[in-house]
Amino acid sequence: MAKLSNGTISVIFVTQRTxxxxDGYAKAAAMMDELAAQQHGYIGIDSVRGADGHGITVSYWADEASAKAWRDHADHAAMREAGRNRWYSDYSLHVAQVTRSYDWKKL
Incomplete structure (x- = not known):
């Protein structure tokens, strides 16, 4: 992923899968990852899911306008409804602005 800069918008999506x-969920998630990556202002994504179905996905956007445009994208909105109807028992979403970002890698 590209280095995050001061002011990057993080959209934090915390979910509980049903x-x-x-298989449908895996296909939909891959499709949304690909579509998001094509959007203006997209920086990257981090995502994890436990065996119990609890997951956290963080997408990173250059600015608030880009994050809102993704929220409002018609295909994303349709998939959000599918998620509510089939794939999630609950979720929460948090939007935050990055003020500092660090990376470390063991050599």
Missing amino acids: DLDA
Whole structure:
């Protein structure tokens, strides 16, 4: 992922998956990852999911306008509804502005 800069917008999506349609979910998630990467202002994404279905996905955007444009994208909005109907029992979403960012890698 590209280095995050001061002012980057982080959209933090914390979810609890249902047991329904795991294959459909995997396909939809991959499609949304690809579509997001094509949007203006997209920087990258980090995502993890535990065996219990609890997951955290953080997408990074150059600015608030880019994050809102992704929120309002018609295909993303349709997939959000599918998620509410099938794939998630609950979720929370948090939007934050990065004020500092550090990387470390063991050599």
